[in-house]
Amino acid sequence: xxxxxxxxxxxxxxxxLPIRWGRETELTISAVQAxxxxxxxxxxxxxxxxxxxxxxxRFTGQREASGDLREGFMTSFxxxxxxxxxxxxxxxxxxLDDWLSVLSRLGFHARHISVHGKLEPxxxxxxxxxxxxxxxxxxxxxxxxxxxxxxxPTRLAVDLGTGLxxxxxxxxxxxxxxxxxxxxxxxxxxxxxxxxxxxxLLLSHGILPAARGAGGITxxxxxxxxPDSARLGVSSVVRASYRYWQLFGEPxxxxxxVVMAIEExxxxxxxxxxRTQAP
Numbered sequence: 001x002x003x004x005x006x007x008x009x010x011x012x013x014x015x016x017l018p019i020r021w022g023r024e025t026e027l028t029i030s031a032v033q034a035x036x037x038x039x040x041x042x043x044x045x046x047x048x049x050x051x052x053x054x055x056x057x058r059f060t061g062q063r064e065a066s067g068d069l070r071e072g073f074m075t076s077f078x079x080x081x082x083x084x085x086x087x088x089x090x091x092x093x094x095x096l097d098d099w100l101s102v103l104s105r106l107g108f109h110a111r112h113i114s115v116h117g118k119l120e121p122x123x124x125x126x127x128x129x130x131x132x133x134x135x136x137x138x139x140x141x142x143x144x145x146x147x148x149x150x151x152x153p154t155r156l157a158v159d160l161g162t163g164l165x166x167x168x169x170x171x172x173x174x175x176x177x178x179x180x181x182x183x184x185x186x187x188x189x190x191x192x193x194x195x196x197x198x199x200x201l202l203l204s205h206g207i208l209p210a211a212r213g214a215g216g217i218t219x220x221x222x223x224x225x226x227p228d229s230a231r232l233g234v235s236s237v238v239r240a241s242y243r244y245w246q247l248f249g250e251p252x253x254x255x256x257x258v259v260m261a262i263e264e265x266x267x268x269x270x271x272x273x274x275r276t277q278a279p
Contacts, residue, residue: 005102006051031081076198078164195224200241204251
């Protein structure tokens, strides 16, 4: 429905960015990184343009006092985005109008959508921008950003972003953890489910555990898996996560390889821990 909605507004879908980024960030954290050549490097091109349902990894989700991620937040999610170059500021407003049409197609009535923010520009290195956030009732869904190059303000772009899972949450009113983890929500700690979900994304794209770099992130995630919850293996949770991520691009590693990598890393960690505790 999202794809059809954007297509009807003249915004075709483009291929997802690679999960391994390796430039300013080890992993892809936002579809807006597709605009880096144009906004940051002064080159007349982008890596992608249009509608992107982009899997991303972020460790910035809000957390409870217990350390668990709050409802509505995950380490990995699908960044539903529209990223493209524009010629005039008016096109920024047109992109927002198009988005309201897409939301209407999904069943979100325009009278329940509000837009708020400041028109004062912010700056991050080579890029300036203005951010407006949109809500459905009391739930913030995402934002739409007008971007331009600091040294050449005629280099304009728009970045609209929300989370696919958050959209589904607002649309279905299902309990958050059941929506994301299904039948596993009550069978393992939430931190473990989040770690397996994200590790599955990385491993299925060939990012194996390592001492540093992107592989270091994979190792960190597997290290967050509760050993007691994984005593009988992680196969069923991996397969469920794998099927989901497979919707957004064909992985390079099949799910049995993902399971093996996680379980071997867990076994290695247990062995290292046993050696540390030995007299």
